[in-house]
Amino acid sequence: MADVIDIDNPADPRLDDFRDLNSSDRRPDLPDGKGLVIAEGVLVAQRLLSSRFAPISLLGVDRRLGELADDLRDVDAPFYRTSAEVMAEVVGFHLNRGVLAAAHRAPALDLDDVLTGARTVAVLEGVNDHENIGSMFRNAAGLGVDAVLFGDRCADPLYRRAVRVSMGHVLRVPFARVPEWPHGLQLLRDRGFQLISLTPNPKEPTLAEAMTGDRVALLLGAEGPGLSEYTMRRTDVRARIPMAPGTDSLNVATAAAMAFYERVRLG
Amino acid sequence: MADVIDIDNPADPRLDDFRDLNSSDRRPDLPDGKGLVIAEGVLVAQRLLSSRFAPISLLGVDRRLGELADDLRDVDAPFYRTSAEVMAEVVGFHLNRGVLAAAHRAPALDLDDVLTGARTVAVLEGVNDHENIGSMFRNAAGLGVDAVLFGDRCADPLYRRAVRVSMGHVLRVPFARVPEWPHGLQLLRDRGFQLISLTPNPKEPTLAEAMTGDRVALLLGAEGPGLSEYTMRRTDVRARIPMAPGTDSLNVATAAAMAFYERVRLG
Numbered sequence: 294m295a296d297v298i299d300i301d302n303p304a305d306p307r308l309d310d311f312r313d314l315n316s317s318d319r320r321p322d323l324p325d326g327k328g329l330v331i332a333e334g335v336l337v338a339q340r341l342l343s344s345r346f347a348p349i350s351l352l353g354v355d356r357r358l359g360e361l362a363d364d365l366r367d368v369d370a371p372f373y374r375t376s377a378e379v380m381a382e383v384v385g386f387h388l389n390r391g392v393l394a395a396a397h398r399a400p401a402l403d404l405d406d407v408l409t410g411a412r413t414v415a416v417l418e419g420v421n422d423h424e425n426i427g428s429m430f431r432n433a434a435g436l437g438v439d440a441v442l443f444g445d446r447c448a449d450p451l452y453r454r455a456v457r458v459s460m461g462h463v464l465r466v467p468f469a470r471v472p473e474w475p476h477g478l479q480l481l482r483d484r485g486f487q488l489i490s491l492t493p494n495p496k497e498p499t500l501a502e503a504m505t506g507d508r509v510a511l512l513l514g515a516e517g518p519g520l521s522e523y524t525m526r527r528t529d530v531r532a533r534i535p536m537a538p539g540t541d542s543l544n545v546a547t548a549a550a551m552a553f554y555e556r557v558r559l560g
Numbered sequence: 561m562a563d564v565i566d567i568d569n570p571a572d573p574r575l576d577d578f579r580d581l582n583s584s585d586r587r588p589d590l591p592d593g594k595g596l597v598i599a600e601g602v603l604v605a606q607r608l609l610s611s612r613f614a615p616i617s618l619l620g621v622d623r624r625l626g627e628l629a630d631d632l633r634d635v636d637a638p639f640y641r642t643s644a645e646v647m648a649e650v651v652g653f654h655l656n657r658g659v660l661a662a663a664h665r666a667p668a669l670d671l672d673d674v675l676t677g678a679r680t681v682a683v684l685e686g687v688n689d690h691e692n693i694g695s696m697f698r699n700a701a702g703l704g705v706d707a708v709l710f711g712d713r714c715a716d717p718l719y720r721r722a723v724r725v726s727m728g729h730v731l732r733v734p735f736a737r738v739p740e741w742p743h744g745l746q747l748l749r750d751r752g753f754q755l756i757s758l759t760p761n762p763k764e765p766t767l768a769e770a771m772t773g774d775r776v777a778l779l780l781g782a783e784g785p786g787l788s789e790y791t792m793r794r795t796d797v798r799a800r801i802p803m804a805p806g807t808d809s810l811n812v813a814t815a816a817a818m819a820f821y822e823r824v825r826l827g
Contacts, residue, residue, distance in 0.1 A: 436810075542702070558768065
């Protein structure tokens with residue numbers, strides 16, 4: 294069981310991992326950033342505690358400690374118990390979820406391991422928005438996508454905002470980096486994945502027409518620019534996300550959800 | 561052409577419509593709230609200027625004025641030109657989009673008018689989050705949904721955050737209130753709409769199986785509670801949103817997008 298330690302002084306150095314959470318320079322937003330993984334709220338903290346990310350400590354109010362009692366049974370890290378006021382002073386803003394957990398970044402997963410047994414993977418290029426990354430992981434978990442792979446210029450999936458928006462699913466859905474982007478896509482093709490570039494281009498076949506592989510990799514680019522032509526040329530087929538004429542492209546996480554849905558539908 | 565008026569003094573009362581935008585009591589979040597409609601950024605301001613909402617004034621930097629020149633040609637409202645610093649002081653936070661437009665709320669649309677010619681409508685109950693409301697309108701526009709209807713306990717679609725997240729589509733996609741919720745659903749049935757309740761219940765038929773009507777109303781409840789049983793009983797069929805076992809329900813705007821997508825797919 295986690296040791297419960299009462300702390301009343303917001304300046305206590307044991308709380309430093311939770312200090313000034315909004316100060317972005319303390320949470321470097323880089324693929325190799327040194328920032329800790331921060332989970333906010335009971336549900337996400339539970340997911341952190343049952344993940345491959347090793348907890349360092351938790352900070353929260355007594356009520357949340359009670360809600361997490363079962364989850365903390367086999368946890369070594371301390372639970373710093375305090376008041377909502379002290380929490381707000383430490384993190385720098387009012388946090389109405391009442392509990393935070395901090396963990397070390399786990400070592401990156403090996404692409405080969407992530408692909409073993411996977412039938413459906415999402416592959417992202419240039420998705421540089423933490424909310425979109427978080428939403429994609431949540432949608433991936435909800436629609437049975439086995440892994441998320443990163444090409445170039447993507448936001449850090451372990452950044453606090455991405456963790457929160459994903460409802461903690463960035464801590465559960467495996468992810469890995471595709472090396473030497475986009476050439477590394479060949480590693481997926483070698484394993485029998487059909488590589489599908491998603492595009493709003495109305496001239497391309499629909500998702501339902503294009504998605505024929507037993508193993509499928511769905512490539513998604515950022516809202517606006519989409520996938521680079523250079524990357525699309527390295528995929529097997531381009532498939533259209535349906536869209537009403539004259540509107541903007543859909544949010545990239547929404548487009549991804551529709552592709553994931555189509556995959557579930559086609560079985 | 562809009563009159564261009566230079567203002568250097570942030571205390572100028574002509575800027576009062578843009579003052580302290582974060583102060584929620586000035587933008588009452590109620591279906592019958594008296595708050596103004598505020599558009600942020602060039603794209604959303606353009607959509608406001610071509611909508612049924614009558615602009616009162618715009619506030620922005622010179623560069624944005626240039627970008628909006630065509631859109632302002634037939635506009636009567638003044639454009640208050642100022643610096644980014646004065647803008648920040650007036651609105652109370654740094655606004656990196658550089659232009660705001662304020663408009664009066666237009667009279668609510670008549671449900672009958674909104675339904676005329678519509679083939680697909682979304683009907684919301686208890687969707688009380690502005691971001692979700694905004695996302696749904698964006699998805700509705702992107703996937704050819706003709707209108708959004710509101711049952712009880714929904715957030716105000718004209719609140720600033722909903723306007724922004726929708727990319728201005730709350731100003732374009734018609735919306736109306738269903739009277740005497742949920743009994744008023746009969747008005748849709750009388751017009752030949754098939755009423756479909758969306759649910760995560762794995763025992764229900766899939767969307768593709770259930771969606772058979774020529775005119776379709778897709779009913780969506782809030783994340784978590786979903787539609788009330790009382791409301792679902794007044795619909796023709798319940799249909800399942802696919803979901804991986806053991807995960808949380810999908811975000812309601814994402815679930816809506818999948819239903820809209822299925823409608824496009826089935827034609």
